Amino acid sequence: xxxxxxxxxxxxxxxxxxxxxxxxxxxxxxxxxxxxxxxxxxxxxxxxxxxxxxxxxxxxxxxxxxxxxxxxxxxxxxxxxxxxxxxxxxxxxxxxxxxxxxxxxxxxxxxxxxxxxxxxxxxxxxxxxxxxxxxxxxxxxxxxxxxxxxxxxxxxxxxxxxxxxxxxxxxxxxxxxxxxxxxxxxxxxxxxxxxxxxxxxxxxxxxxxxxxxxxxxxxxxxxxxxxxxxxxxxxxxxxxxxxxxxxxxxxxxxxxxxxxxxxxxxxxxxxxxxxxxxxxxxxxx
Amino acid sequence: xxxxxxxxxxxxxxxxxxxxxxxxxxxxxxxxxxxxxxxxxxxxxxxxxxxxxxxxxxxxxxxxxxxxxxxxxxxxxxxxxxxxxxxxxxxxxxxxxxxxxxxxxxxxxxxxxxxxxxxxxxxxxxxxxxxxxxxxxxxxxxxxxxxxxxxxxxxxxxxxxxxxxxxxxxxxxxxxxxxxxxxx
Ligand SMILES: Cc1cc2nc3c(=O)[nH]c(=O)nc-3n(C[C@H](O)[C@H](O)[C@H](O)COP(=O)(O)OP(=O)(O)OC[C@H]3O[C@@H](n4cnc5c(N)ncnc54)[C@H](O)[C@@H]3O)c2cc1C
Ligand code: FES
Ligand code: FES
Numbered sequence: 001x002x003x004x005x006x007x008x009x010x011x012x013x014x015x016x017x018x019x020x021x022x023x024x025x026x027x028x029x030x031x032x033x034x035x036x037x038x039x040x041x042x043x044x045x046x047x048x049x050x051x052x053x054x055x056x057x058x059x060x061x062x063x064x065x066x067x068x069x070x071x072x073x074x075x076x077x078x079x080x081x082x083x084x085x086x087x088x089x090x091x092x093x094x095x096x097x098x099x100x101x102x103x104x105x106x107x108x109x110x111x112x113x114x115x116x117x118x119x120x121x122x123x124x125x126x127x128x129x130x131x132x133x134x135x136x137x138x139x140x141x142x143x144x145x146x147x148x149x150x151x152x153x154x155x156x157x158x159x160x161x162x163x164x165x166x167x168x169x170x171x172x173x174x175x176x177x178x179x180x181x182x183x184x185x186x187x188x189x190x191x192x193x194x195x196x197x198x199x200x201x202x203x204x205x206x207x208x209x210x211x212x213x214x215x216x217x218x219x220x221x222x223x224x225x226x227x228x229x230x231x232x233x234x235x236x237x238x239x240x241x242x243x244x245x246x247x248x249x250x251x252x253x254x255x256x257x258x259x260x261x262x263x264x265x266x267x268x269x270x271x272x273x274x275x276x277x278x279x280x281x282x283x284x285x
Numbered sequence: 286x287x288x289x290x291x292x293x294x295x296x297x298x299x300x301x302x303x304x305x306x307x308x309x310x311x312x313x314x315x316x317x318x319x320x321x322x323x324x325x326x327x328x329x330x331x332x333x334x335x336x337x338x339x340x341x342x343x344x345x346x347x348x349x350x351x352x353x354x355x356x357x358x359x360x361x362x363x364x365x366x367x368x369x370x371x372x373x374x375x376x377x378x379x380x381x382x383x384x385x386x387x388x389x390x391x392x393x394x395x396x397x398x399x400x401x402x403x404x405x406x407x408x409x410x411x412x413x414x415x416x417x418x419x420x421x422x423x424x425x426x427x428x429x430x431x432x433x434x435x436x437x438x439x440x441x442x443x444x445x446x447x448x449x450x451x452x453x454x455x456x457x458x459x460x461x462x463x464x465x466x467x468x469x
Contacts, residue, residue: 003287003309007354028352035311035350036331048309050354076344100420101398102335105344106351188333188420 003038005048011056011136014049019138019161021047027163028052029072030106032099033115057110057165060084065171071110071164075122076101078109088169090125090177090196097121097181100188110164116150119220123150124196125179127217127225131169137162150224172213174200178280181219182272184263192264193256194219195276201284208239209284218273220263221256228255231277242285249274295356297322298366308354313337315353316363324364324393328422335421338394339363345401347420364393367400375442375453376400379434387425395421399435407443411436 005028008014018025024046026034031052037043051057057072060081067087069078075095078084084092098104098112098121112120113133123146131146138161146167150156158164181194196217202210214236216228231251238244258269291308294301297320306315311330316322316339328334330349337348340362367374373381376399386392395418402409402417409417414435423431442452 005309005352005354007308007357028355031350031352031355032332032347035352039311039330039349048352050352052355053358099332100335101401101417102338102345102347102350102420103332105341105346 002045003048004046005050007050007053009053009055011054014051014054014163015136015138015161017049018163021049023047025049025161027110027114029057029108029111030074030103032103032107033111051163052106052108062087062171063168066168067171069109069167071113071166072108073110075099075104075107075109075112078122079104087171087175088125088129088177088198089175090128090179090198091122093177093179094122094125094194094196097179103188109167113146113149113164113167114156114158116152116154116156116224118150118153118222118224119191119194120225121179121181121191121194121219123225124194124217124219125177125198126167126169126196127227128177128196128198128215129169129175130215131167133167134165135162136165141165143168147225147227152223172200174203175213176200180276180279182264182276190263191220193221193258193269193272193276195273195280197277197280205239208241210239211236216252216277218252218256218276221258221269221273226256228252228277230255235281240281240284245278245281245285248281249278252277291354293353293357295359295361297361298363306353308352310353311349312339312351312353312356312361313348315356316348316361322363322365326390326393328390332420333422334391335394335398335418336391338397338421340397340401343401343404345398345420362397364396367396374400375438376403376435379438379441380431383430383434383437385426385430385434391421391423391425395423395431399438402435403439403442407439407446409436409439 026046026048028048028050057070059070075098078095112122126146132143177198179196181191183189183191199211200213202212216231219225231248235248253270253274256273258266260266287307289305289307293306294303326336328336332347332350338345339348342360376396398421414432446452
């Protein structure tokens, strides 16, 4: 396969090239998806723009009351970041479970998102955190909610010449989170179903456990990652009890819409969505 | 074969490299075919097996998933850079002593991944060793002797540090020009 590649080490030159190139463009970040596909010979002819050394795509920082993660930040950097562990614990856990060490050293959060894969492991965590994606092109910047980014497997809202610039979300004091998945083995396995839960407990509540903030999302159980809104509403309405958690798990099972494929059966995925929710919240009981 | 029209400048095992190469080749192929560093192996070519693991800026990466152009300006260390003047890295020495090697194909990658762990954690648990080697597949040994070698290497290096000595067996004679961390 014929590959043309350009290396960019500055955002301006990258966006300029992205705007002017005719035909298909791939942005080579960690390469952990692209290089596998190139090796398999399944990619169309394209110009590859190497972006792993563009400084503006790096860095994790708190800006005002928001956590900003550059699209080129690696899973290794995310899992090790004190800021992410504090403000986005579900995401830190998700990145720690992507691939193995070699994949985490290179693979980026931007690449994980851009694939628009329903099984991408960081995405349920980002849904649960209510992340906003900053997209940039030579025409300017815009912001889309992470939930609006993926349209279908492998299809996203990026326009020609546009890239993911950063992932931002509010720093919510007291935020806790859980990320978990079911897969064939611990390392290097694609999830059969995964979950991201982020919550802030209600400190006013004298007895029991209530939520000031709660968002739940499942991956690999629909064409895109899916927010479990019924589950959230139900759990936010009244303090948590064993009975209410069980009922929420049933709701989760009816809210997801999995298919059967090589990795798992629809019924199993549906059942496990409930189990993952139970495992995530039962420690609070 | 695509054209060797890219001037690659980086360091490999501490040596500056300045060479015309194919920028679109996999780094694995550039290391093996152009630089003749055949320690890194191709098992799967898709990031699953870790046989091609090298250090890039001190972190373990699968060289089959890195495009050569991405190495520009970066610091690479292969298994060939881990022994020092013929003296083995502590981990290599322990692989020998624990008889952790059968066919040997996976071992360069295992050693690099294990070194990455010990650079971060001097007292890893078995669980942590398993996690750190989760990106490396061995089809011969069943892993137990590999884990044992890594845990033993960690113990030896901790002991050396306690005694105020260089933390690696290979550095013991004390005539080396650079501390081990600089070579990663
Ligand atoms: C062995 C192995 C195990 C894996 N395990 C997991 C796993 O457990 N969980 C999981 O979720 N994934 C896993 N993956 C997939 C992959 O590692 C991740 O999706 C990773 O985050 C991809 O990031 P990257 O930087 O390597 O992407 P690249 O391969 O560099 O790019 C992927 C796609 O994203 C686009 N892109 C990259 N950056 C941007 C940007 N800033 N803006 C717009 N488009 C962009 C590219 O054009 C390309 O289409 C695994 C892959 C391998 C090979
Ligand atoms: S050859 Fe690179 S991971 Fe298998
Ligand atoms: S020793 Fe043969 S693959 Fe590990």
